[in-house]
Amino acid sequence: MSKRKVPAEVPKKKPKTLSAQSKTVSGQGIFSRSEIHIVSWNVNGIRAWIKKNNVLDFCSKEEIDILCFNETKLQDKDVNDIKKRFPQYPYQYWSCSQAKKGYSGTAILSKIEPMSFTQGIGKDKHDNEGRTITAEFSTFFVVATYIPNAGQKLERLKYRTKEWDQDFRKYLKTLESRGKGVIWLGDLNVIHQDIDIFNIKGKEKIAGCTPDERKEFREFLNEGLVDSFRHLYPNERKYSWYSGRSAKARSENMGWRLDYVIISESLVSKLRDSKIYDDVEGSDHHPIEVILNN
Numbered sequence: 258m259s260k261r262k263v264p265a266e267v268p269k270k271k272p273k274t275l276s277a278q279s280k281t282v283s284g285q286g287i288f289s290r291s292e293i294h295i296v297s298w299n300v301n302g303i304r305a306w307i308k309k310n311n312v313l314d315f316c317s318k319e320e321i322d323i324l325c326f327n328e329t330k331l332q333d334k335d336v337n338d339i340k341k342r343f344p345q346y347p348y349q350y351w352s353c354s355q356a357k358k359g360y361s362g363t364a365i366l367s368k369i370e371p372m373s374f375t376q377g378i379g380k381d382k383h384d385n386e387g388r389t390i391t392a393e394f395s396t397f398f399v400v401a402t403y404i405p406n407a408g409q410k411l412e413r414l415k416y417r418t419k420e421w422d423q424d425f426r427k428y429l430k431t432l433e434s435r436g437k438g439v440i441w442l443g444d445l446n447v448i449h450q451d452i453d454i455f456n457i458k459g460k461e462k463i464a465g466c467t468p469d470e471r472k473e474f475r476e477f478l479n480e481g482l483v484d485s486f487r488h489l490y491p492n493e494r495k496y497s498w499y500s501g502r503s504a505k506a507r508s509e510n511m512g513w514r515l516d517y518v519i520i521s522e523s524l525v526s527k528l529r530d531s532k533i534y535d536d537v538e539g540s541d542h543h544p545i546e547v548i549l550n551n
Contacts, residue, residue, distance in 0.1 A: 279373045279374070279375045279391075279393075280373060280374055280375070281372065281373045282348075282370060282371060282372065282373060282374065283370065284348070284369065284370025284371050284372055285370070285372065285395060286369060286370070286371045286372040286392075286393060286394030286395040286396075287369070287394075287395045288322060288369055288394070288395075288551050290322075290551060291550065291551050292320075292529060292548055292549065292550060292551060293322050293323075293548070293549045293550075293551055294320045294321050294322050294323075294546060294547075294548050295321075295322060295323040295324075295325070295399060295440060295442065295518070295546065295547050295548075295549075296316075296321050296323070296324050296325065296544055296545070296546045297324075297325040297326075297327065297401065297442040297443050297516065297518065297544065297545050297546075298316075298324075298325070298326055298327075298540065298542065298543075298544035298545070299326075299327045299328045299403070299443070299444040299498075299515075299516060299540060299541075299542035300312075300326050300327075300328060300329060300539070300540050300542075301328050301330075301540045301541055301542065302328070302329070302330040302359075303326060303329040303330065303331060303339060303362075304330070304331070304335070304339070306539055306540055307339070307342060309538070309539040309540075310539075311537075311539070312539035313342065315534075315537055315539075315544065316343065317345055321368075321546075322367065322368050322369060323365065323366070323367045323368070323369070323392075323399055324343070324346060324365075324366040324367075325363070325364065325365050325366070325399070325401035325442060325443065326362075326363065326364040326366075326401070327362070327363045327364075327388075327401060327402065327403035327443045327444050328361060328362065328403050328444065329351070329353070329361075329362035329363065329364055330359045330360060330361070330362055331351065331353050331362050332353055332354075332358055332359075333353050335353075336351045336353065339351075343366055345368065346366035346367060346368055347368070347370075348366070348367045348368070348369070348370045348371065349364065349365070349366045349367075350364065350365045350366075350374045350376075350390055350392060351363075351364040351390070352364070352376045352377070352387040352388075352389065352390040353387045354385070354386045354387040355385045355386075355387065356385045356386045360386070360387075361386045361387050361388055361403055362387045362403070363387060363388060363389060363390045363401045363402060363403050363443070364390065364401065365390050365391075365392045365399060365401050367392060369394065371392040371393050371394050371399075372393045372394065372395070373392075373393040374390065374391060374392045374393070375390070375391040375393075376389070376390055377389055377390075378424060378425060378428040379428065380424050382420070383420075383421060383424060383425075386405070387403075388402060388403045388404065388405065389401070389402050389403075389425075389428075391432070393437070396437055396438065397437050397438040397439065397440055397521075397524060398432045398437055398438070398439050398440065399440050399442070400429065400432070400439060400440065400441045400442070401442060401443050402425075402441065402442070402443040402444075402445070403443055403444050404417075404421070404425075404443065404444065404445045404446045404447070405417045405421050405446065406446050406464050406465070407446075407464035407465070407467065407470060408464055409464065411462065411464060411467065414464075414467060414469060414470070417446075417470065417473075418469045418470060418472075418473045422473040422474075422476070422477075423473075426476065426477055426480065429441060429477075429482070430480065433481075433521055438520065438521035438523045438524040439482070439519075439520065439521045439524075440518065440519075440520050440521075440524065440547065440549075441482070441517075441518075441519040441520070442516075442517065442518040442519065442545065442547065443516065443517075444498075444515055444516050444542060445474070445515060445516070445517045445519075446464070446465050446470075446515055447465050447470045447471060447473075447474045447515070448465055448466050448470075448471060448513060448514070448515070449471070449474060449475075449484060449487065449514070449517070450487065452492070452494055453487075453496075453513065453514035454466070454496075454512075454513045454514070455494075455496070455510060455511045455512055455513070456511075465513070465515060477519065478519075481521065481522045482519050482520065482521060482522070483519065483520050483521070483522055483524075483525055484517060484519055485517075485518045485519065485520050485528055485531035485547050486514075486517065486518065486531040486532075486533065486545075488525065488528070488531070489528070489530065489531050490531075494510075495514065495533045495535060496510070496512025496513055496514050496533070496535060496543075497512070497513070497514050497515055497516035497533050497535070497542055497543045497545060498512060498513045498514070498515045498516065498541060498542045498543070499511065499512045499513075499541060500541070501541050512535075514533070515542070516533070516542055516543070516545045517545070518531055518545060518546075518547040520547070524549065527549045527550045527551075528547070528548075528549060528550075529548040529549060529550055530546075530547070530548040531545070531546070531547050531548075532545060532546040532547075532548075533545050534546065
């Protein structure tokens with residue numbers, strides 16, 4: 258950055274951030290079918306993912322109403338080219354990291370035009386990583402997220418638990434205060450219960466498994482949110498992520514459930530199913546889906 262002096266009357270250009278500002282669009286956010294299908298997938302770099310066999314076939318399923326991506330690793334300049342690959346979703350909202358290239362990123366693609374959409378949660382320290390995008394429909398909000406990882410050396414643990422989790426919890430409560438339920442989904446980078454990992458023993462100092470992260474996640478549930486998959490399948494072992502570092506992780510089912518659909522209590526009566534497509538590949542994560550009665 259140049260060190261030359263800028264005349265006092267010329268304002269200095271501020272770095273680009275993504276403060277949360279709700280943008281009203283022209284839709285009514287009303288679904289016409291009896292069921293609403295919402296899918297989320299951590300694609301771990303959408304430009305590489307999109308070249309994999311059958312991933313677009315899965316995303317083109319007629320019954321999917323809303324498709325959410327996280328960890329897209331896009332920059333703003335890349336979005337238009339990627340959007341063209343999903344013509345069946347005319348309403349697309351993307352949020353890219355401004356903090357660094359090839360990092361984070363979220364998106365909501367919808368066949369139904371929402372009433373509004375929002376990038377971020379209103380905190381610049383969080384929003385410049387492109388980790389959250391929200392779409393408002395007639396009876397609920399869809400919040401697509403890629404939650405910060407605490408890091409291999411837990412260098413971001415304090416930020417994750419003492420800043421992000423607490424600010425994000427306030428954001429969700431603010432949405433609920435507007436009289437609509439919340440559907441929060443994506444890679445939440447945490448193990449909820451011991452059953453959500455092939456073996457919790459010895460992993461208390463690994464990101465996603467630390468007592469602090471698990472405690473903060475339980476606080477979300479204590480405040481009236483519901484883990485849709487575990488609500489319907491309290492004893493089922495099914496995983497959404499397998500480490501690429503182990504050649505036998507998939508074959509021996511050594512997985513973690515890191516991808517979730519969390520819903521407001523007000524939506525539980527409409528919950529029909531919550532799925533993990535552990536037979537659909539294309540990323541180190543599998544897609545997940547929630548189905549609601551309209």
